[in-house]
């Protein structure tokens with residue numbers, strides 16, 4: 173009898189909400205304290221976040237084909253000032269190799285397209301002084317900028333071993349005008365389906381958009397503004413909340429993310445160009461996306477823009493840190 177009552181109570185919405193409050197409070201308290209913005213200027217890793225974000229914003233521009241001459245001057249000043257600030261406060265770190273490389277690549281690009289002004293002179297002088305003062309080999313600073321890939325190679329990765337596939341997957345921000353057929357997408361989904369999921373619940377859901385709906389969802393997402401029209405389709409991966417219990421609030425994100433990564437590799441192996449795009453948690457975006465015939469029980473996790481490879485594939489190098497900077501063997 174008692175068990176029956178307990179079971180009935182455990183199904184009541186308001187009681188479940190109350191049960192979640194301590195979890196949510198703990199999570200929001202921890203996050204607000206540990207997130208990058210909280211006392212950013214007092215922690216090296218948090219200042220590094222700002223440096224990496226600006227580095228990425230500038231580097232990603234290199235993979236766009238409609239790059240404007242003189243782009244990113246304000247960002248290059250901000251980045252150089254922050255690199256200087258970091259070194260003067262905490263000393264040099266190998267984690268600055270890519271940001272410094274990026275400034276070097278950025279200045280070379282501006283020189284090549286014959287763009288100059290006082291601000292760029294400021295950046296050039298400052299970065300020269302930084303490089304002189306840290307006394308590192310010059311080869312440490314060629315780790316950013318753009319790379320050209322062979323279209324033929326990228327279209328024929330089907331038989332590549334996993335290492336080759338993983339090392340040659342890049343986010344593509346410029347697509348050709350070929351169509352990606354439903355059959356190809358179905359084939360990729362079948363491969364990705366072998367991803368693990370908590371208790372094999374397979375709670376990821378997939379929505380494929382093309383035409384105007386593709387443009388709408390990609391433009392709403394906001395991180396693909398300069399290339400979303402070129403994408404052939406958009407794939408939204410959501411997590412089905414109906415499949416989870418009260419202590420599993422984040423599992424839909426874990427399951428859907430594992431599936432998403434497999435899907436990106438599967439697409440790459442089938443010769444399809446792709447780029448993952450964050451769904452973040454901006455309420456206005458989530459609401460608009462959820463309004464696109466997405467059932468209320470599904471939460472958006474990731475958007476992937478896909479298309480064919482263009483004739484000239486240019487990507488950002490997006491170098492990775494050395495594993496020893498983020499790995500601990502206990």
Ligand SMILES: Cc1cc2nc3c(=O)[nH]c(=O)nc-3n(C[C@H](O)[C@H](O)[C@H](O)COP(=O)(O)O)c2cc1C
Pocket residue numbers: 228232341342343344345394395396447448449450451474487488490
């Ligand atoms: C969750 C997530 C969200 C992303 N959002 C965007 C985005 O909004 N716009 C964009 O151009 N790239 C986006 N990217 C692509 C990353 O910039 C890219 O994966 C990263 O720079 C590494 O480069 P790579 O994928 O070429 O190795 C996103 C990637 C992930 C995993």
